[in-house]
Amino acid sequence: MMTNILIVDDDIHILNLLTIHLSKDGYQVFQAKDGVEALDLLQEKSCQLAVVDVMMPYLDGFELTKKIREQYNIPVILLTAKNQIEDKEQGYAAGTDDYLVKPFEPKELSFRIKALLRRYDSRADDSVVRIGHTTIDKKSYEVQTGSRTILLPLKEFELLYFLMSNPLQVFSRDRLIEQVWGFDFSGDERTVDVHIKRIRERFSTLTDDFQIKTVRGVGYSLEAKRS
CATH class of the missing domain: 3.40.50.2300 (Response regulator)
Structure with missing residues (x-):
């Protein structure tokens, strides 16, 4: 074609x-x-x-x-x-x-x-993204880490999927809002902070495959654990 x-x-x-x-x-x-x-x-x-x-x-x-x-x-x-x-x-x-x-x-x-x-x-093509022993599947909307399957609220899932699909890239809060919530979103940047905090809390005890780092004055970046 x-x-x-x-x-x-x-x-x-x-x-x-x-x-x-x-x-x-x-x-x-x-x-x-x-x-x-x-x-x-x-x-x-x-x-x-x-x-x-x-x-x-x-x-x-x-x-x-x-x-x-x-x-x-x-x-x-x-x-x-x-x-x-x-x-x-x-x-x-x-x-x-x-x-x-x-x-x-x-x-x-x-x-x-x-x-x-x-x-x-x-x-x-990449509906499934893998980092270490953690996979995130856009088709089933499931996150698998080790033997555990986690179902996240939709926006948390989409935020994590976007960050896992673009590791080591730093994204501003505005860019994340654009990507996950869309241009017509009427909330503010704190929404991103709240969702990042929830994702960190969910996965901090489950896996060390990745960490979401705060880049001061800029936004957030997902880092994979070095093997």
Whole structure:
């Protein structure tokens, strides 16, 4: 099955250049000249990845990325002409997976697309995550540690599953809320702290396969025990 890539840029030359290059790589490419057009296209076509320019009329790349995140589980690469750290921060806050500063080589974009598609493919396949003697199964919603099976409340399960799927990565409370509770969550960051505390209390006496560390001023990270 052919992989569909959406390219969103108000520069027709960039659209055409990337379409030619990515088509040679075997992708089916769909073009949109702004964010509104991109959202319309995503409703009609099933795309596996989006390449989004930051500076666009009607709906900029940051806002478009947020909207894609709300509705679709596909990776997003942001393109920008600026190399400002603030833009990168805003891009990652919006939910982008990767960032590329113009001008760039089309070949570099190809590498990044391949890497992201691999990452998302493996994430989709891995309904069971194992750390040491502990496994967490997204299909049965069970956690198995040694010979014991634990059934967690839904949000605790989803929080633990996300952290176990991404060990050693540090996630802010905002990112965890986004991932587990969704963008329309109306509570505050303390909800994350309460759920982390409950998970720690449940597993501290059951296993030392993993620990959820507090990274001061940032958020949380799950560390696996070194064998």
